[in-house]
């Protein structure tokens with residue numbers, strides 16, 4: 001009996017030992033499965049982000065070839081740039097990478113504190129379209145102001161219920177108040193640089209952004225926000241910048257998009273920047289040459305010495321309105337003309 005009882009105890013002990021070992025093995029296997037599954041998911045997440053970033057970069061790199069078709073004979077050959085899409089993809093991929101880590105917040109979200117010498121603009125939104133809408137729209141754009149003539153231009157625009165866009169500078173400090181006035185009267189404000197001094201703004205990319213930051217601060221002071229719309233002095237196709245910095249337009253034309261701006265060139269002009277002061281009649285003739293086109297972005301100037309621009313404006317507006325055109329201010333849905341880059 002004792003023998004049998006001892007044998008029985010041995011079997012019970014052996015069974016218990018087997019149960020414990022089986023339990024441990026199951027635990028280890030289960031833990032390994034969970035750990036492997038989790039790390040696979042993490043790996044998958046990283047791969048997705050890496051793939052997004054890679055695709056964005058590939059897309060962006062492919063845009064480097066988009067300006068190769070430049071034709072020297074076509075000064076207004078506005079090669080519309082698919083970099084707009086690339087900029088959006090770059091922004092989205094950045095957001096998705098940041099989203100996995102709360103400690104990393106994109107600088108553009110710090111809107112409550114003035115913690116940077118750089119003005120913050122919202123980014124990630126696609127600004128404008130590279131597709132012609134086919135609509136009879138005339139976007140009058142006035143560079144180089146505000147000036148003493150700005151109030152006259154604003155009155156003419158009001159008279160015809162026309163809206164326009166002002167790419168402003170900052171050097172006429174006594175006229176800065178017109179930035180707000182133009183905005184309050186329904187026009188769009190874009191930035192053209194503060195000094196408009198080619199030898200300064202195109203000296204280096206740092207010099208360009210330093211100047212852009214200065215006009216940003218002025219706009220913030222006048223308007224309470226920094227415009228996202230910009231126009232390069234001389235347009236993106238300018239060659240004058242090559243006197244100061246090789247390749248700067250190639251770099252800036254892509255980099256401003258990555259920073260959340262959109263830049264606007266033009267696809268027609270009144271010619272008021274060509275060859276000294278021209279008669280109002282000549283400017284009118286230049287301006288109406290583009291009749292028949294759609295999504296017209298017209299280059300004009302709001303300089304204090306361009307009275308003929310003001311004088312020609314009523315007839316230009318009347319002509320386009322009589323032909324069924326709507327005169328609008330640039331907004332986030334407008335067509336975006338981009339020139340070919342020459343430096």
Ligand SMILES: [Zn+2]
Pocket residue numbers: 143144192196233234
């Ligand atoms: Zn200008």
